[in-house]
Amino acid sequence: MISFSSLAVADEAEEASDIVSATEETNIDNETVEETEIMNNSIGAEIRLLQLEKAITKNLLKGERAVEVLKALGHNTSELEAILDEMRLLLAEVQEADPEAHDSVQIFVDLKSDARALTKQFRDKIRELLDDAKLNEIREQIREMTNDELENYSKRIRNRIRQLNRNQLHRLYGIIGETNETLAEEYENGNITVGQIKSQVCKTVNQMTKEKKNQIFSELKEYKIRRKINAQVSADDAATNFQVREQTRLNNRLQKAETTNDAQLQQQIQNRIGNKTNNGNGKGK
Numbered sequence: 001m002i003s004f005s006s007l008a009v010a011d012e013a014e015e016a017s018d019i020v021s022a023t024e025e026t027n028i029d030n031e032t033v034e035e036t037e038i039m040n041n042s043i044g045a046e047i048r049l050l051q052l053e054k055a056i057t058k059n060l061l062k063g064e065r066a067v068e069v070l071k072a073l074g075h076n077t078s079e080l081e082a083i084l085d086e087m088r089l090l091l092a093e094v095q096e097a098d099p100e101a102h103d104s105v106q107i108f109v110d111l112k113s114d115a116r117a118l119t120k121q122f123r124d125k126i127r128e129l130l131d132d133a134k135l136n137e138i139r140e141q142i143r144e145m146t147n148d149e150l151e152n153y154s155k156r157i158r159n160r161i162r163q164l165n166r167n168q169l170h171r172l173y174g175i176i177g178e179t180n181e182t183l184a185e186e187y188e189n190g191n192i193t194v195g196q197i198k199s200q201v202c203k204t205v206n207q208m209t210k211e212k213k214n215q216i217f218s219e220l221k222e223y224k225i226r227r228k229i230n231a232q233v234s235a236d237d238a239a240t241n242f243q244v245r246e247q248t249r250l251n252n253r254l255q256k257a258e259t260t261n262d263a264q265l266q267q268q269i270q271n272r273i274g275n276k277t278n279n280g281n282g283k284g285k
Helices: 030-038 042-072 078-096 104-129 132-143 148-176 181-188 194-206 210-239 242-259 263-278
Strands: none
Touching: 030 042, 030 104, 030 210, 042 078, 042 104, 042 132, 042 148, 078 104, 078 242, 078 263, 104 210, 104 242, 148 181, 148 194, 148 210, 181 194, 242 263
């Protein structure tokens, strides 16, 4: 009857590693709305921003490796490198994002959208240069790629998830009227798993009366519904003037590119601005 996931974000292994996988989506999809459900506090917002930062970093590393392979094959990689340069600007924006900001959901939605667009652009461009056989060969080369920086991200994300889950566990204890501080500390220190926490909580609840169980279930259900509603409201707010904010970000990146005299990057961003304008996306909703 009791689902700890009604309160907790996820097991540490579930890191949304495909958070910026290439997609045709240009609007705020259901997956993104679900991801924002935990962003009703600064720890949840920090987790999502860290996951986005890690995913962009991972895509950058893969992209750099792909460029190396293409150069060795004699291909002109200038356009791909420009995409990666803009992705680095995006990464800096994610790193500068404040998880305690009142508009952290909007920031996350915007920057995730940019990451998806750049990932798709890179993917489409590389498909113009290589056939499926060569693409599969490159994928195999980078599939098992490991990196100390990525591992550090994973550790930071796991630690913050444990802290969030511990806070949610205390919320659950407040509902069921029982507290096990030792269990909470053991979990946050990484000595026990979410599964073991769930098992212990279920044992505690199963010993209660039917009336108490129903009360706990109702409160958990109410909390889960309220969290979903709040996430949808935040996503709807983020959808307002979505294209206007996108245009502003592109203009800001163009200014940065101009200060560094990076003509290749300037052209990349100017092309994206032109595409948005030509597609009629320059106007906000």
